[in-house]
Amino acid sequence: MNDFLIWACVIGPVLLAEALLARYEILAYGAGWRTPADELPEGVPYARGAAPDSPPDAYLVYLDGIGKRRVRDSRDGGQLVKALIAGAPELRVLGQVQPYSPLADPLADRPVWAWLRRHVGLLLFLHNVVQTFVAADHRYRPLYNRAVGSQIATQLRRAGYLPDSGIPVVLLSYSGGAQVATGAVDELHARLRCPILLITLGGFHNGANDLTHAEHLYQLTSANDRIEQIGAWIFPRRWRLSRRSGWNRARRAGKISVRRLDPATHFGPRSYISPTAELPDGRSHLDRTTDTVIAVIRTHHGATAGLDDPSP
Structure with a gap:
């Protein structure tokens, strides 16, 4: 009992402080106190893959899960992005977007958070978890959607995207990145007037965002993904009874397709992006x-090139 009280005394104030800090960033954006960053650190390209001197078949923006803390990192050390670039050289791929920062401010580059990363690394993940729920909160959602949608549009233009070019934009999102991806659709459509395709990988989102301007959403999931299942359970707008939600309107319009990636898990050694977990056909989960x-x-x-069937 004493241990429980000690942990409650420590974690309780931390959770409260984090909840307030997470809201501060979106409020600072809305009030115009701070301007979102739009330049990348020296040596970081705005996109990789297809050469910028000719139009690619599509631009792919990867929105990582809650492990995203800086421009360069991702939960898998960038293996998924590297594999996509190697397997589809016709794509221009952007992996630097900060889905959990309306100000496009990398978390791990902030002095206070750099210290916390060395001493209390769990708080970095906690910050992004709370930001996901801020993005889903009806009070902040429109502003958050506009902020991150604008960030994505800016990064795409710096990577060579021309509005009205008709080149598709693919938003590939992992876990909580799905909340950001579905929310960015309207702002991207308004700023770039581009075809938008959504692909969620273990998507954790509340189902409230309007998907009218998305061409389609492919839901990559697994029966062993408990995190995605929790999201579908705790958010009422994901329930079929919520017929007017953005998610269910898209479902009725035939805009949502499911692709099974069983037996992958949300994270861990058998996750969707594990390079070591093997399937019966010899491929790794990352390969599949x-x-x-x-x-x-x-x-x-x-x-015309590549695979003909989008099933794994």
């Missing part, structure tokens, strides 16, 4: 996920 994402993009947009 990469193949599926590429196949979905090529098939949906009628590419």
